[in-house]
Amino acid sequence: MAKRPPTIPDSELDVLKVLWERGQATVREALETLKAAGREWSYATVATLLDRLETKGLVESDRKELAFVYRPTISSQEVRRRRVTSLVDKLYEGEPGLLVLHLLKSHPLDPGQAMEVREILDQMAGAKPKKKG
Amino acid sequence: MAKRPPTIPDSELDVLKVLWERGQATVREALETLKAAGREWSYATVATLLDRLETKGLVESDRKELAFVYRPTISSQEVRRRRVTSLVDKLYEGEPGLLVLHLLKSHPLDPGQAMEVREILDQMAGAKPKKKG
DNA sequence: CCCATCCTAAGACAAGTGTCTCAGAACGTC
DNA sequence: GACGTTCTGAGACACTTGTCTTAGGATGGG
Numbered sequence: 001m002a003k004r005p006p007t008i009p010d011s012e013l014d015v016l017k018v019l020w021e022r023g024q025a026t027v028r029e030a031l032e033t034l035k036a037a038g039r040e041w042s043y044a045t046v047a048t049l050l051d052r053l054e055t056k057g058l059v060e061s062d063r064k065e066l067a068f069v070y071r072p073t074i075s076s077q078e079v080r081r082r083r084v085t086s087l088v089d090k091l092y093e094g095e096p097g098l099l100v101l102h103l104l105k106s107h108p109l110d111p112g113q114a115m116e117v118r119e120i121l122d123q124m125a126g127a128k129p130k131k132k133g
Numbered sequence: 134m135a136k137r138p139p140t141i142p143d144s145e146l147d148v149l150k151v152l153w154e155r156g157q158a159t160v161r162e163a164l165e166t167l168k169a170a171g172r173e174w175s176y177a178t179v180a181t182l183l184d185r186l187e188t189k190g191l192v193e194s195d196r197k198e199l200a201f202v203y204r205p206t207i208s209s210q211e212v213r214r215r216r217v218t219s220l221v222d223k224l225y226e227g228e229p230g231l232l233v234l235h236l237l238k239s240h241p242l243d244p245g246q247a248m249e250v251r252e253i254l255d256q257m258a259g260a261k262p263k264k265k266g
Numbered sequence: 267c268c269c270a271t272c273c274t275a276a277g278a279c280a281a282g283t284g285t286c287t288c289a290g291a292a293c294g295t296c
Numbered sequence: 297g298a299c300g301t302t303c304t305g306a307g308a309c310a311c312t313t314g315t316c317t318t319a320g321g322a323t324g325g326g
Contacts, residue, residue, distance in 0.1 A: 009283055019217060045285050047304080056220045066293070067303060080224050080235065087220055090146060091213050096236050097246035102213065103233050103283090113230035114254055120237045121247055125313080160273080179316050180274075185313090197311055199322075200273060 005082060006056035014039060015049045016079070019072040026067040065099060138215060147172060148182045149212070152192060152205040157198040165263035 008016070018033045019025055022060040025033065031046045050070050053059045061068040084096075109117065141149070145232045152158055156210065158166065183203050186192040194201040217229075225231040227262045 006280085010223065033263075041284095042286060043303090044287075051305095074205050076224070081239065083220055083224060084236065084239075085207060085270075087216055090143065090188070091216060092211075097238035097242045097245070098234055099217070100242065101246065101249060103217065103229050103236075104250060106214070107229035108257055109230045109233065109254075111258075113234065114257060117158075117250070118233070118235060118254060121251060122236075122246060124241055125244075128270060140312085144314060174314095175316060176273090179318075217292095238308075 006058065006080075008058065008079060012049050012058075015046060015053065016058065016072055016074075017076075019070060020076045024069050024071040026064075026069055028067065030070070064086070080117075115119050139191065141189075141191065143214065144184050146212070146244075147189075148179065148186065149191065149205060149207075150209075151208045152203060156239050157202050157204040163203070183238065210216055 013031060013036075014034065018030045022029070022033065027043060027047045027050060031041065031043055034041060034046065048061060050061070053069070054061060058074045059070045059072050061070045063069075077104065084099075088094060088096050088099055092102070147167065148163060149171075151163045155162070155166065160176060160180045160183060163183065164174065164176055167174060167179065182193070183192060187194060187203070191207045192203045192205050194203045196202075217232075221227060221229050221232055225235070
């Protein structure tokens with residue numbers, strides 16, 4: 001059985017974001033970046049979070065000089081995909097369209113985005129369903 | 134300071150859904166509905182979840198004959214709104230438009246929904262921002 | 267009256283999260 | 297080669313989530 005993907009609590013997500021931004025970081029570098037972003041954590045807290053992420057297989061590390069350097073092994077795309085899928089399954093009957101409708105009704109798009117949406121819809125209408133390449 | 138809204142774990146969400154569907158329910162009624170939906174919980178589990186929901190102020194109850202009857206005090210709309218806002222804040226830079234774009238790119242809409250989306254966009258374009266009119 | 271039944275109240279307990287403390291190893295410097 | 301700095305490793309500790317047990321009050325049939 002495929003074991004289902006590990007959950008990513010908010011605190012770990014914040015740390016992951018740092019790794020996505022910078023590509024990689026030591027505990028201390030992550031700590032500094034987080035501090036600049038307003039997260040007042042201790043060194044050990046960040047270390048623990050990176051450790052838990054590694055246990056879950058979402059980052060990997062190797063020793064570089066003195067300290068370990070951590071790199072994400074999961075993309076922000078993938079994390080987004082998982083969160084969205086989970087939201088849609090839990091609150092939108094598994095229908096992404098319902099979520100789109102909800103979003104459009106409650107949050108007007110700015111014109112640039114509206115344009116993009118139209119383009120996507122046009123393509124969708126024109127395109128035969130997928131087919132890679 | 135406004136204390137931030139209580140979190141709603143998945144198990145509690147499942148119970149809330151039952152209350153939304155039925156309007157209200159006793160523990161046993163909720164249990165039966167959940168069982169029909171495939172959730173194999175004990176009576177006590179459902180009672181605990183309703184209790185926690187009540188503590189969080191998301192349902193209220195009053196005694197009816199023998200048993201307590203529970204009613205939701207939060208709408209599914211509101212729960213959706215909260216979850217979506219939180220997702221957008223955490224993974225889409227607070228930009229609902231980005232989420233819309235993402236959804237459209239990764240999940241083609243069916244034609245009916247595409248139509249609806251176009252209509253909403255048209256309205257949005259036609260309406261001058263602000264000003265009742 | 268006594269028992270079976272259904273309900274609530276209380277809380278046990280493991281796993282996951284959020285955050286930190288502390289002991290000790292490796293490093294650079296005088 | 298003793299010192300302070302920086303890192304890792306181990307784990308503490310409280311709170312939340314997921315799920316259940318157990319004890320005891322109210323109710324209704326015989």
